[in-house]
Amino acid sequence: MHQFSFVRRAALSAALLGLVAGAAQAQTKVKTKTKTNSATTKKKAEVPTGMGQPGVGVTLSNLDRTVSPCTDFFQFANGNWIKNNPIPNSETSWGSFNELRNRNRSVARRILEKAAADRTAKPGSNMQKVGDFYAAAMDSVAVEKAGLKYLQPRLNQINSIQDLAGVQRYLADPKNVGKGWYGFYVAQDSKNSNAYAVQMRQGGLTLPDRDYYLKDDARSKAIRTAYRNYQVNLFKLLGDDQATAEKNADVVTRMETRMAKASRDRVALRDRESNYNKMTVAQAVTDYPNLNLPLRLKESGLADAKEIIVGQPDYLKEASAMMKEEPIADQKQYLRWHLVESVVSALPKAFVDEEFRFTQVLSGAKQPQPRWRRAFAATDGALGEAFGQIYVDEDFSPAAKARAKQMVENMRIAYAERIQATDWMSAATKAEALKKLNAFVVKIGYPDKWKDYSDLNISRESALNNLFATAEWSTKDNLTKFGKPVDRTVWGMTPPTVNAYYSPSLNEIVFPAGILQPPFYDPKADDAVNYGGIGAVIGHEMTHGFDDQGRKVDSEGNLRDWWTKEDGEKFMAKADVVGKQYDAFSPLDSVHVNGKLTMGENLADLGGLTIAYQAFKKTPQAKAGKSIDGFTPEQRFFLSWAQIWRVNMRPESLRQQVQTDPHSPGQFRSNGPLQNFPEFHQAFGCKDGDKMVRSAADRAKIW
Incomplete structure (x- = not known):
């Protein structure tokens, strides 16, 4: 779940194949000017011979010789x-990866706290943005005081939708976050790696996998019960009474279950060929008439696109049918849910507590992670390369x-x-x-070439507004790749x-x-x-x-x-x-x-x-x-x-x-x-x- 996390982005079709879970992060367009990192200018270190010495590398006390x-x-x-090494209460697992992440986070925390305390950083600099983002995320008093102030305009926007055209306009606006429904982004064309292509794929679910909605074993049912409680309680925190909150939770689950039934399972999603379906924009408009793709392309700055690569055509057909068949009032509750659920981490403690109660059932964690851990994860997710430049200056050996x-x-x-x-x-x-x-x-x-965040404005006023700003920046960064040469430095x-x-x-x-x-x-x-x-x-x-x-x-x-x-x-x-x-x-x-x-x-x-x-x-x-x-x-x-x-x-x-x-x-x-x-x-x-x-x-x- 979101641990102060960056607003979710669609996974790219050319998913990264990582060593451990969580590897497939969205790659975004790098609009950069070359910067010199001091780590590159240090004296070149000699490569050790590697013959070894006792007590180094293999920890003998870890062995079970019985x-x-x-x-x-x-x-x-x-x-x-x-x-x-029992699992800490705030963790769902504990191993070598966790130990090293813990060590790296300690270094990161020192850097971030120093950046947050520095009020003299040049406005617009990476140090200012990193420091202000982390400081806002850590300011629990300001988050509580703000309440729903910074979320309300977006909730009002959803509330004002009156018809299908209104839903289509909402989804077409690249500034809106947590939209659900389907993935829409720009990435390399899998069959022409020197060109970017507009891509669409299945999406729209909150639970980790389609099977969580469809299986009838005891654990799946328990997770769905916990999910409903989470939904009801978040809707109540938004102002719904008990009966309305329950009705809205049931609406969202019904719609997501319909989406789940149309979704491919994870094994099917691994097949690169079957998940590559290129078609003309005209064909996509015919196949998915209720998505209003011409509007989405226009608002995304992609009006010149002639083709779209569709990952899962059957899902997109169902999404199109749902937009016509599902009552607009229900679609509004779906959008409302996905907006608030995508930014829970930057909302008051009551929202975060509800999310954690659900996480407990899903993953078994015993207590929430400390706020600084969640704030670091958010900073790394939103400003990863701005923070990364500072991090490698302090904590990366040229010898390594x-x-x-x-x-x-x-x-x-x-x-x-x-x-x-x-x-x-x-x-x-x-x-x-x-x-x-x-x-x-x-x-x-x-x-070798860092992202340029000069167009991104970050302040200490609102952790939530910072999430919105970084999500908007990232979306724009991604969409503006189209028509440009493939950036192989990303x-x-x-x-x-x-x-x-x-x-x-x-x-x-x-x-x-x-x-x-x-x-x-x-x-x-x-x-x-x-x-x-x-x-x-x-x-x-x-x-x-x-x-x-x-x-x-x-x-x-x-x-x-x-x-x-x-x-x-x-x-x-x-x-x-x-x-x-x-x-x-x-x-x-x-x-x-x-x-x-x-x-x-x-x-x-x-x-x-x-x-x-x-x-x-x-x-x-x-x-x-x-x-x-x-x-x-x-x-x-x-x-x-x-x-x-x-x-x-x-x-x-x-x-x-x-x-x-x-x-x-x-x-x-x-x-x-x-x-x-x-x-x-x-x-x-x-x-x-x-x-x-x-x-x-x-x-x-x-x-």
């Missing part, structure tokens, strides 16, 4: 950590960037070797694969982010500064630790270019089948083996991982581990074979791999992950690839019949 590494390696590597760059190139060489060594790919397909591998663009740390994540991603349309792998720190990367650690950590992360993102969907995109980022028919069939047969393995994993009673939903991430984990190990074996440490803390270099590599996936999760959050997240739970991300990995079995002396050893006939191997 468990055999050949029985459950995740438990062996992390058992004591899991036992000694240099080492990461070298590791990426080492990984690229190792990947090329694995592709060339495959016995199932034809020479023609191998040539295309190597062409794509060599074309990968690598971005590390922070953008980043889809901010510098402090503990994550990484692959962008298919840009054919790039991106590693923000936030993840280039322990336990993923440690300049003091040996190569085994760093290749098992950040090396596997790099390999993971590279493999997304060759997973079941990434493989459909060529070296220039275009959706094009470059495989021979026979090679494509061989690949999918191998991928299906992985899918079946993960289908069998069950983190909770009656809950099974969805091998099709998680296919891309599972393939990326298996490929990432494979390539990282190949690259690691070339290092002096691997060749020397010297043990550290009682473990061989190979064993330390695998321990590092397992320790980056350490995590405790609440059952509610784990259920939600399995239902909605393309990433498998941590224990299976650790153990799943290793069960297929003979080098792991050899390193720890595992034998046929051990739980960590799949029989040769059932093993998955692609690269």
Whole structure:
């Protein structure tokens, strides 16, 4: 849910394939002037040799030596950590990613509090905007005093709608936020990566997934009950009496359930081809007559567009039918709900408390996150690169960037070797694969060209108005891409982010500064630790270019089948083996991982581990074979791999992950690839019949 979060934006069709959940953030047009970051001017650091030393990189106290590494390696590597690190009350899970995010947030908090206290920052500067945005978000007294003052004009605008034309005008206005109904934005054309295209896709739901509206199991019903209570209580806070609030809540849920029935499920949404449906504007107007697309295009500055790429045509047809069939009074309550729900975080405490009560049922969190955490998340979401420039000046080592760059190139060489060594790919397909591998663009740390926020006005007057301003700026930033050359300097994540991603349309792998720190990367650690950590992360993102969907995109980022028919069939047969393995994993009673939903991430984990190990074996440490803390270099590599996936999760959050997240739970991300990995079995002396050893006939191997 929104933790002081930036107003939601439609996910782009060329979704980012990230290492962990939350990666697919909207990329926006960068209208910039080049700025020099002081981190780029510091003395170039030498790359460490990486031979290692005792007590660094692998935390021995995390190990549970009562468990055999050949029985459950995740438990062996992390058992004591899991036992000694209960989930904090404000969190839904706790693991290595959370620990590093916590560390980065502490740095960010210091920077933000300093910026907020500085009243001498030059007006219009990034420091002024970051400081004022954070200060307004932290000013609970002002938020309470304002009440609905800054929201009321927008509520009045919805209330004044009288007919379908009024609804169409409201949706067409790019200044309006939280509109629901459907996604509308500009992004790269998946089949012509050098051009931007107008895109439309399904949307309009509040719950995390369509299935939450449609399933009849006890948990789904409990979530819908909690959702109704949340709706009723928010409508009451807007001034409705009990009966009216209940009626309006039922209206919104009825409309969203109708939308859910017309929506594709998450597995279907992974298929890049079926979610690419280009048509003329004239055809779209005919197919979706009640959306008034000519008005929406005109108001968005896109009147010159001749074509639209539609993600899910059946959904858009249903949305069009609903606009004609649903009573205007009901549509107004739907718009009213989506407006207020999208900005709850900047409203008085009563609204935030209601949202948290719903979040508790959905995710299992025991208490709200502290206000500064929510204010940081909002600042990072709204002004990510303005804050990012300040952040990397204070908290990013040039040595980390240099080492990461070298590791990426080492990984690229190792990947090329694995592709060339495959016995199932034809020479023609191998040539295309190597062409794509060599074309990968690598971005590390922070953008070379920062976003220009000079047109964005931020003040300390109102946290809510700042959200509206940033949403309007971001929408304009996105829409004005149309007709311009594709900007390949853009980043889809901010510098402090503990994550990484692959962008298919840009054919790039991106590693923000936030993840280039322990336990993923440690300049003091040996190569085994760093290749098992950040090396596997790099390999993971590279493999997304060759997973079941990434493989459909060529070296220039275009959706094009470059495989021979026979090679494509061989690949999918191998991928299906992985899918079946993960289908069998069950983190909770009656809950099974969805091998099709998680296919891309599972393939990326298996490929990432494979390539990282190949690259690691070339290092002096691997060749020397010297043990550290009682473990061989190979064993330390695998321990590092397992320790980056350490995590405790609440059952509610784990259920939600399995239902909605393309990433498998941590224990299976650790153990799943290793069960297929003979080098792991050899390193720890595992034998046929051990739980960590799949029989040769059932093993998955692609690269």
